[in-house]
Amino acid sequence: MTEQKMEFNDGAAYEQMMGQWSRLAGDVFLDWLAVESGLRWLDVGCGNGAFTEGVVRRCAPVAVEGVDPSQAQLEFAQTRHDASVARFQQGDAMNLPYEADAFDVAVMALVLFFVPEPAKGLAEMHRVVRSGGVVAAYAWDVLGGGNPTNALEEEMVKMGLTALRAPSAEASRLDAMEDLWTRDGLVEVETHEITVQRSFVDFEDVWETSKLIPSAAPIIASMGQKDVDTLKQRLKGRLPAQSDGIVKCRARANAVKGRVV
Numbered sequence: 595m596t597e598q599k600m601e602f603n604d605g606a607a608y609e610q611m612m613g614q615w616s617r618l619a620g621d622v623f624l625d626w627l628a629v630e631s632g633l634r635w636l637d638v639g640c641g642n643g644a645f646t647e648g649v650v651r652r653c654a655p656v657a658v659e660g661v662d663p664s665q666a667q668l669e670f671a672q673t674r675h676d677a678s679v680a681r682f683q684q685g686d687a688m689n690l691p692y693e694a695d696a697f698d699v700a701v702m703a704l705v706l707f708f709v710p711e712p713a714k715g716l717a718e719m720h721r722v723v724r725s726g727g728v729v730a731a732y733a734w735d736v737l738g739g740g741n742p743t744n745a746l747e748e749e750m751v752k753m754g755l756t757a758l759r760a761p762s763a764e765a766s767r768l769d770a771m772e773d774l775w776t777r778d779g780l781v782e783v784e785t786h787e788i789t790v791q792r793s794f795v796d797f798e799d800v801w802e803t804s805k806l807i808p809s810a811a812p813i814i815a816s817m818g819q820k821d822v823d824t825l826k827q828r829l830k831g832r833l834p835a836q837s838d839g840i841v842k843c844r845a846r847a848n849a850v851k852g853r854v855v
Contacts, residue, residue: 662685732849
């Protein structure tokens with residue numbers, strides 16, 4: 595049997611599924627990061643540019659580079675009007691295509707747990723940031739139940755199904771992040787919890803969005819209709835609608851930042 599992997603190759607689907615979550619958490623993260631304007635930014639694992647756009651909109655950077663392994667995601671990122679001062683290129687988080695000391699700030703937004711060797715990815719961000727610059731990340735607390743996909747994945751498990759897991763889920767823990775940043779030699783290391791809430795117009799909106807989740811989509815696509823209907827009803831029971839039909843969902847991320855000596 596061919597091993598199934600999480601793939602992020604559809605910018606529009608990612609926008610519906612995770613783009614809104616990314617902006618909600620990203621805005622809180624950027625407020626906490628609290629860096630001055632006019633800096634050179636690097637967005638590692640920029641995906642379809644949702645977070646990159648937030649950097650441009652909120653932080654007035656002089657330049658932003660986004661790097662990601664998915665060409666399809668990058669093509670979507672390049673269509674974002676608000677990210678027009680940003681440049682995007684294909685690349686690997688563990689082997690960044692930039693010279694040392696090229697940036698003032700390097701960030702990973704919802705990416706650290708997908709990097710096969712988080713310490714190596716962090717070392718690369720450290721390498722390309724100048725002395726005094728900031729290296730930071732935030733990631734869903736996947737092991738603590740903070741992932742926006744948590745309710746769906748728990749119901750899948752109860753049905754004997756296993757959602758795909760990020761390869762470095764342990765790195766999303768707050769203490770693991772702090773330890774990574776400290777061992778890398780960064781200073782003034784701080785951590786922060788981010789809690790956000792997203793409103794869906796009704797449960798059908800939740801369900802159609804859930805079917806796009808890379809950790810679950812290939813599993814759901816392989817299920818029989820009866821099992822799909824059962825999963826849908828189980829999820830609906832977990833996420834009751836308000837009197838106006840709106841369904842509100844919460845998620846929690848862990849964040850870390852440190853400075854380069």
